[in-house]
Amino acid sequence: MILAMNKILLIIRREYLTRVKKKSFIIMTILGPILMAAIMIVPVFIAKMSDERSKIVVLDENGLFYGKLQSNPDINFSYTDTYIEELKDTYEKDGYDGILYIPKNSIPNRAYIFSQKQMGMGVKSHIQGTMKYTLDNYIMQQMYNINRDSIRAIEQNTQVMLEERKINKNGDEEHSSTEINTILGILAGIIIYFFIFMFGSQVMRGVIEEKTSRIIEVIVSSVKPFQLMMGKIVGIAMVGLTQFLLWIILTFSIITVFKASMPEFFEMTTDQTSIQQNPSLANMTEMADMNMDENLDKNPEVTKVIDSLKSIDFTTMIFMFLFYFMAGYLLYATFFAAIGSAVDNEADTQQFILPITVPLILAIIMAQFVTNNPNGPISFWLSIIPFTSPIIMMVRIPFGVPISEIILSMTLLVASFIFSTWLAAKIYRTGILMYGKKPSYKELWKWLKYKN
Amino acid sequence: MNILETQDIVKQYAEHVALKKVSISVPENTIYGLLGPNGAGKTTLIRIINQIIAPDEGRILFNGQPMTRKQIGLIGYLPEERGLYKKMKVGEQAIYLSQLKGVPKQDALKRLKYWFEKFEIESWWNKKVEELSKGMQQKIQFIVTIIHEPKFLIFDEPFSGFDPINTDIIRKEILFLKEKGATIIFSTHNMASVEELCDNIALINKSKKILEGNVSEIIKAYTKNEFLVGLSHFQSSLNDILPSALNPTIIKQENGKADVLFKLPKDLNSNDLLNILIPQAHICYFNEQLPNMNDIFISNVKSQIDFSHE
Structure with a gap:
């Protein structure tokens, strides 16, 4: 018994060390956090990065927009009243990048941009935004005789705030946010999905390698096939855990270093006026704000996010994640x-992989649905059935799941893991020594029934 | 004392029978050759002995008792399908495989050092297996097979892929292992090595054992009373001095010398032949024509005569 354990440990050790020392593991471990950090940092960059200023000449046949369109760091508007055909010939010579032509209309809500270069999305949306603003003002003022400022005053009073307060068992109230829960749940689900696929197929490739290199016969006289299979599965699980932990540590270090080395980079993005002027940028900047402790208090939205983040029990979350990650x-x-x-080679695996991937893909597709209705019957069943529960339960957990359901789901998952190990071991010990045949499902069924 | 016996082993696969009631007996501290053409069932038998696969019928006795799973660990097994982890370094891998066989790391290091020095392959220690040639990989595999110093060894085609120099090294090692008390079963196509190495053989063809026994006894049984004689200084013309009763065949004749093959009838022996020849000619050499294992192998496989030496 002790010897058998020792052998499994030896196998685990080899599986772990050979993979951790591989170049591809090291590259993935370094690239992953860089990518993740980039996902958080690059939007801020893009938001900040100003293209060179576009100079637009405005020809408004209605005279309505004359002097009304606001220039910003990206666009500079100037005005003219020549004819459009004449302007088309001369605008480049005069140093303009494009013409904004607003033809005569009772409500001038149609305009054209003439330019040599394609105008960026930012330029177009800014023109649309600022034109709409001007037009709104004009119509309110002229047709309904309403002052924009009074509307703003009204809006400030009538804006409805719907805050969610979860009541926990102690009767205390907590801030909670559906959006944050959704993001957290789906993120956890997706990570589990990828890890199952990534490391599951590593197990498969490892087994195929042992089979095709015929090393199996050398080893199988010293260890039992079951030990070999479990050693590989556990060894690769440890590789997965190692990679995951390294990713978390490295991602946070990169962001911390980045923040420390370029504090001004993050500060400038809280320019409140730019947020108001350009609503499309507001979201991105908000994301950037989440990374900045020093500016948190200034923005009520961010404070709310932090509040609801605080309401989530991260210890439970991390424990659940590790459990479902490993068990799944x-x-x-x-x-x-x-x-x-x-199988004898990877090409033959297709017919068998498909049925395995279906429940995983189904779970990922249903994740969005589950966040909309985290306690409905479909969400319940998907988080109980072992094939989908690792993903779906993780999606549900930020919304709060009764402890009894969690225990049921965990028990079923562990039980089915034990059952599947038993099943797989039977197929494994026959298949691993069977060469040159492309097996069918019928064949596998026969292997299950073999005594030895 | 037979260290290993298989009794009426039957193994059937979906489309064909791999072994039909095969029984072999391997005496202790001998070298036992398992011969047979490709696909005869040698590897299946070896896998059954190693309990990699289970027989449909029959049993295996080890020291007179049914063989247990634990005893498999005492066997050194060099499979026909040789394999090592290609991406792993030679030394690391050798230690790993030794440890799996239950040799503690420190002992494994010591023994591996001895073998690597003996085979003059120390420089391979930090190379990856995929950088080595097939023959080099087999040397490593041979070392790993005997690293736990088993008393019972099974080599499936140990010489395939080796050049003559390395074949000789491995051949000497196998003899040395026997000298130290080990029992060895090996399967091979290499008939020259059978005569040199084996004490006993079994010939397997088409899933059946068709011949088993002591090598020198088998050779004696297949001896056909044939003699090759070199003659010179004939008294008269060669044809006149050779009585047709001796079935002479002149193989070569030049410069007053001749090589003649005599296929003697059963009632004559070598002394009779010499008595007849000595007065007629000068005898340069006199050799009994012994059949080699190759001839025995081919003639048996071709005719598939049931022949038993029990």
Whole structure:
């Protein structure tokens, strides 16, 4: 027994070390956090990065917009009243990048941009935004005799704030935000999905490698096939955990270093006027704000986000994540190992992989639905059934799941992992020594019934 | 004392029978050759002995008792399908495989050092397996097979892929292992090595054992009373001095010398032949024509005569 344990440990150690020392692992470990950090940092960059200023000459046949369109750091408006055909010939010589032509109309809500270069999305949306603003003002003033300022005053009083307060068991109130819960849940689900696929197929490839290189016969006389299979599955699980932990540590270090080295980069983005003027940028800047402690208090939206983040029990969340990550991986890895043992090369795996991937893909597709109705019957069942529960339960957890459901889901998952291990071991020990045949499902069924 | 016996082993696959009631007996501290053409069932038998696959019928006795799973660990097994982890370094891999066989790391290091020095391959220690040639990989595999110093060894085609120099090295090692008390089963096509190495053989063809026994006894049984004689200084013309009763065939004749093959009838022996020849000619050499294992192998496989030496 001790010897058998020692052998499994030896196998785990080899599986772990050979993979962790691989170049591809090191590259993935470094690239992953860079990508993740980039996802958080690049939007701020893009938001800040100003193209060179576009100079637009405005020809308004209605005279309505004359002097009304606001220039900003990206666009400079000037006005003219020549004819459009004449302007088309001369605008480039006069140093303009494009013409904004607003033809005569009772309500001038149609305009054209003439330019050599394609105008950017930012320029177009700014023109649309500022034209709409001017037009709104004009129509309110002229047709309904309403003052914009009074509307703003009204709006400030009538803006409805719907805040969610979850009541926990102690009767305390907590801030909670559906959006944050959705993002957290889906993010956790997606990470589990990718890890199951990534490391599950590593198990499969490892088994195929052992089979095709015929090393299996050398080893199988010293260890049992079951030990070999479990050693590989557990060894690769540790690789997954290592990679995940390294990613978290590295991502946070990169962001911290970045913040420390370029504090002014983050500060400038809280320019309140630019947010008001350009609503499309507001979202991005808000995201950037989440990374900045020093500016948190200034923005009530951000404070709310932080509040609801605080309301989520991260210890539970992390524990749940690790559990479903490991148990989900173990469940699927046994199937991947069985498939690897049954085939002679990776090309033959397709017919067997498909049924495994269906529940995983279904879970990912349903994740969005589950966030809309986290406690409905479909969400309940998907988070109980072991094939989808690793993903769906993670999606549900930020919304709060009764402890009894969690226990039921966990128990079923562990039980089905034990069952699938037993099943896979039977296929594995026959398949791993069977060469030159492309097995069918019928064949696999026969293997299950073999005594030895 | 037979260290290993298989009794009426039957193994059937979906489309064909791999082994039909195969029984072999391997005496302790001998070298036992498992011969047979490709696909005869040698590897299946070896896999059954190693309990990699289970027989449909029959049993295996190890020291007179049914063989247990634990005893498999005492066997050194070099499979026909040789394999090592290609991306792993030679030394690391050798230690890993030794540890799996239950050799503690420190002992494994010591023994591996001895073998690597003996085979003059120390420089391979930090190379990846995929950088080595097939023959080099087999040397590593051979070392790993014997690293736990088993008393019972099974080599499936140990010489395939080796050049003559390395074949000789491995051949000497196998003899040395026997000298130290080990029992060895090996399967091969290489008939020259059979005569040199084996004490006993079994010939397997079309899933059946068709011949088993002691090598020198088998050779004796297949001896056909044929002699090759070199003659010179004939008294008269060669044809006159050779009585047709001796079935002579002149193989070569030049410069007053001749090589003649005599296929003697059963009632005559070598002394009779010499008595007849000595008065007639000078005898340069006199050789009994012994059949080699190759001839025995081919004639048996071709005719598939049931022949038993029990």
